[in-house]
Amino acid sequence: MAADSDYEKVAEHALAMLKVVYLREGPDAAVSSAKYMVEAAAIVIANELGPAETRRFLHFVGVRRGQEH
Numbered sequence: 001m002a003a004d005s006d007y008e009k010v011a012e013h014a015l016a017m018l019k020v021v022y023l024r025e026g027p028d029a030a031v032s033s034a035k036y037m038v039e040a041a042a043i044v045i046a047n048e049l050g051p052a053e054t055r056r057f058l059h060f061v062g063v064r065r066g067q068e069h
Contacts, residue, residue: 022030
């Protein structure tokens with residue numbers, strides 16, 4: 001299993017990619033890309049860990065979103 005720092009690096013790379021999309025194509029494209037990332041993650045989690053873990057993931061995304069505002 002990968003170390004937490006490996007997962008943090010993956011997250012940092014994903015954020016960097018979103019920043020590039022934002023700078024090149026604007027905020028709408030970055031939001032669309034982020035939605036696809038979350039959707040893809042939910043699909044992988046559902047296939048690998050089941051619907052309960054998918055609900056926890058999506059709940060976490062919602063909670064994090066609420067903390068940003």
